Amino acid sequence: MRHSPLAVALCLSLSTSAMAAEPATTALVEARMEQITSIRRDLHEHPELSNREIRTAKVVATELKRLGYEVSTGIAHTGVVGILKGGKPGPKLVIRADMDGLPVTEEVDLPFASKAKGEYQGKEVGVMHACGHDVHTASTLGVASALASLQKDLPGEVMMIFQPAEEGPPAGEEGGAPLMVKEGVFKNFKPDALFGMHVTSMYHVGTVALRPGGIMASSDTFRMVVHGRQTHGATPWKGIDPIVAGADIVMSAQSIVSRRMDINKDPVVLTFGIFDGGQRFNIVPDSATLQGTLRAFDVGMRDQALADLRLVAEHVAAAHGATIDLEVPVEDAANPVNYNDPALTADVTASLVKVLGKDSVLVADRWTASEDFPQLGISVSAPSVYFFVGGTPKDQDTSTVPFNHSPRFFVDEGALRTGTEAMLQASLDFLGYSAP
Structure with missing residues (x-):
């Protein structure tokens, strides 16, 4: 994959210490890969449409409770929130994952391919995780597990948000990030920063991509x-x-x-x-x-x-x-610019280079798709960073493979490891964690 001069300059500007490998993060993720992969395959086989993520929410809540998180359910219909309080004082961080599938009939030949059905606009439709939200949820649960294992020495607090209806609620319903905010998801938790990620076929597996400023429209x-x-x-x-x-x-x-x-x-x-x-x-x-x-x-x-x-x-x-x-515009049908705070983006970039290596951290192209993730940060005036995780197998051309929302959208499961390691390292560095 071709790297832009900006990507090269950004990576070369990082300190030597930031480029060093961080085996602790890699080991934490490696120990959880079997479970992360199992959760992802289960969610992929059983996708649910927006505001209907009942089974998915139960899987998430059960795992968070097992890990010792303070868990709240039923936020914005099916949203799940888990809070982990570290053993040391420090900042408050939000990590968000979306959970909903799409009204798409899967055409990928997988042993865990979706055969699920749902109702969309009054018609029965196939349902598929055609945008990778199963990957986001499984990887974020992996991050939650790793953080829980470090709780005694972890500074600060972490709120894990598992959000429904990112793809938009059904007609006549409210949902997604705006409804979570409306229902007081941050009433007793004022974050200092928010992190999110999205798997995409735009980049090869093993890579991540981000940029300061507007990353999604x-x-x-x-x-x-x-x-x-x-x-x-x-x-x-x-x-x-x-x-x-x-x-x-x-x-x-x-x-x-x-x-x-x-x-x-x-x-x-x-x-x-x-x-x-x-x-x-x-x-x-x-x-x-x-x-x-x-x-x-x-x-x-x-x-x-x-x-x-x-x-x-x-x-x-x-x-x-x-x-x-x-x-013009239709009320309550808008998403703001998904804006990466420049200073926080520089810090997160250094973290990603630390764990993945400079050649695997790219400067993202802007994507004219939109997200409701920025609604969360805007509601509390907190900076956020959102990065992409590559999902295309290395031997395939990213310009020709089926894109997100396609019935043939395919994610190389190596993206689970990459996304989990990236989010975990960025989170640990933001919280100021250092191994005892």
Whole structure:
């Protein structure tokens, strides 16, 4: 895999001591690999949809209780929180893992492939861990186990958050990180930092990737209803055509990114994913509905793009004689930029290099997908770091393998070891642990 000059410079700037191997972390993880792998395979075979992670939550809660954590369940429907208080004073750290699967029918030939079914939007669907949340949960339980074994000499406190509904709650329900915050997950625990990770096919197994600043985009959903006046398709001049007006809005909105955004600074992505209008080929309908998403890495550019989208939609509709109802953005359907605190990112990078070696710690490309993880840190004004864990086998091309959310998404189980070692080392160093 090609490394950017920034990655090389970042690694070379680290001290010699930071590059030294840390056998204690490796040994702690190695002793738990059989159990971590077993948990992951069990979760992979039995995935559950968002806000329905009942079995998964029971597996997590049972393991945390066995390890001696103070466990709370039922947060944001099925969320599980475990708190471990170290034997020495120190900072408070949150480690978060997501638990939900996707409405995807698995097509990977594995002995533990999912055959699970669930209900999504009123239909029976296959369910699969097509985004690797089984890996996140199993690895984080491995970290929880290792930390528990060091409890007597561990500084500070650790909160392990196992979050439901990262992929988004079902229609008409609340869920995910926003609901955990709303229900007071941090009422009695004020973290000094938050860590999260995500396995992805973008990188080879054995590697991790991170960057300071925005690593994943904000995500805003928008909805527009264009109101015209229904008439016969043979006499469109007797009505107002919302389909033509809507089509003009779609095309005019493309200039927001290409002509109004300073893309030298950061990228912005505007996508219309739904255009729904009309019932019959020869009738100009009364209305048409447009829905889509806006992605950005800069808060100011995000706000400007949303304002410009409202402006374009209103004026183009008016130019056609139509009216428009706007939800730009749709309330409670947004994720902020997943922002890595630069100073904390430098510290975490040093920890990852320590345990994995400098050639295995890459500078991540920005990913225009979004996450609700930053909702947690924003709610308590605490810095956070989020890193990617490579899951593609070393002999395969990361540009051609099935990507996250594919029914053929495959994770090399070596990612379990890499993710667990990386998160454990970053956590121990942040807490200030030193072996007795």
